[in-house]
Amino acid sequence: MFAIDRIRRQFPVFRLTDDHPALVYLDNAATTQKPMVVIERLQQFYGHENANIHRGIYRLAHKATQSYERARTKVANFLNAKQPEEVVFCRGTTEAINMVAQGLRHQVTSEDEILVTAMEHHANYVPWQTLCKQTGASFRVAPLKENGSLDLYLLGKMLNKKTRVLAFTHISNTLGTINPVSEIVELAKKHQCLTVLDAAQSVAFDQVDVQDLNCDFLAFSGHKIFGPMGIGVLYGKTELLADLYPYQQGGGMITEVTEQESRFKNPPHGLEAGTPPVAEAIALGTALDFVSEIGLLNIREHSQKTLNYALDGLNRLGKVNTLGPGSGTSNIISFVMDMIHPHDVATILGEAGVAVRAGHHCCQPLMQALGINSTVRASFSIYNDTDDADRLIDALKTVQKIMS
Ligand SMILES: Cc1ncc(COP(=O)(O)O)c(C=O)c1O
Known part of the structure; x- marks a missing residue:
């Protein structure tokens, strides 16, 4: 059994304080958070x-x-x-x-x-x-x-x-x-x-x-x-x-x-x-x-499960295109939203406390091959759970409301 609460408690960045509300950190492909032991x-x-x-x-x-x-x-x-x-x-x-x-x-x-x-x-x-x-x-x-x-x-x-x-x-x-x-x-x-x-x-x-x-x-x-x-x-x-x-x-x-x-x-x-x-x-x-x-097998299973849950939510939103065959197989999803710039998406998500990455992800030749300039990327790790995925999807609904 993957004890996510026990794992999350080991990362001080997720401790709640008045000026530090609940963070949904989905930028793990950029860098992971640090446990107390490190x-x-x-x-x-x-x-x-x-x-x-x-x-x-x-x-x-x-x-x-x-x-x-x-x-x-x-x-x-x-x-x-x-x-x-x-x-x-x-x-x-x-x-x-x-x-x-x-x-x-x-x-x-x-x-x-x-x-x-x-x-x-x-x-x-x-x-x-x-x-x-x-x-x-x-x-x-x-x-x-x-x-x-x-x-x-x-x-x-x-x-x-x-x-x-x-x-x-x-x-x-x-x-x-x-x-x-x-x-x-x-x-x-x-x-x-x-x-x-x-x-x-x-x-x-x-x-x-x-x-x-x-x-x-x-x-x-x-x-x-x-x-x-x-x-x-x-x-x-x-x-x-x-x-x-x-x-x-x-x-x-x-x-x-x-x-x-x-x-x-x-x-x-x-x-x-x-x-x-x-x-x-x-x-x-x-x-x-x-x-x-923790075990890499547990980490992989947990990250994939959380990502698949988020992917379901994304697909139900509509007007969201996920990119690449990797969707649902690793811990990374990239997507674009119809008529909304990825930087606008990431900015509104950021306001809602959801940290994702938008841009070319240091892969300009890939962007050229895909014929786009940028994507929104959400990447999951051991401390993310379905609540985080729900917060992502809720914030994306807000994006669609604001930008439509
Ligand atoms: C696939 C891949 N290669 C290389 C790098 C570069 O890593 P670093 O900036 O830690 O040297 C990154 C960082 O995002 C990466 O995702």
């Missing part, structure tokens, strides 16, 4: 354990290093990586993908092709486009079907022996489409092409097992899985991480520096230049413990 872990580190890592030889520094490396092990276990060394801490999904794109720069030539899909977040699109401009490689975009799902047949046809990288999302942050990762990776492997999986939206929704998916690299952000902002993860197979040129250089990542040259450490530390977000990494470990305790 907030307390940050406070505990900064209050009692603060020291830089991998540098000091006193007790406090040693303890901070141990906690940071323990967090790496927790991430590795969470993803079922073969070893903690396959986990590189960074600022988030955006930095992780840039790290791979720029890390491959010296290996990519003008003969190569880089393939992304039309549903990518800009974080998994622009870094590859830039890499192509830098190297002369061809930037290719796999199209979607009319219903907004990835056209696997055309994707298969676009892959060829020149394709160096296929970068794609696990779950579309706009449509909620869930891509069949294993099938896509298998297609890519036929051409010895590297696969980079954007798991920003999937890690807090479903079990992500890197050995099972067999992707070469994977990126996610701590703040989308109840952890702090400013911490994220790049997972990479050991031998492939070792092939990445460090995208940043400086302290902590070298073995030797002379006036003539510098030598770098092996991954993961060779890819973590400078002081990392130590407290945030440790608190990410706490967030993953929190998720594991």
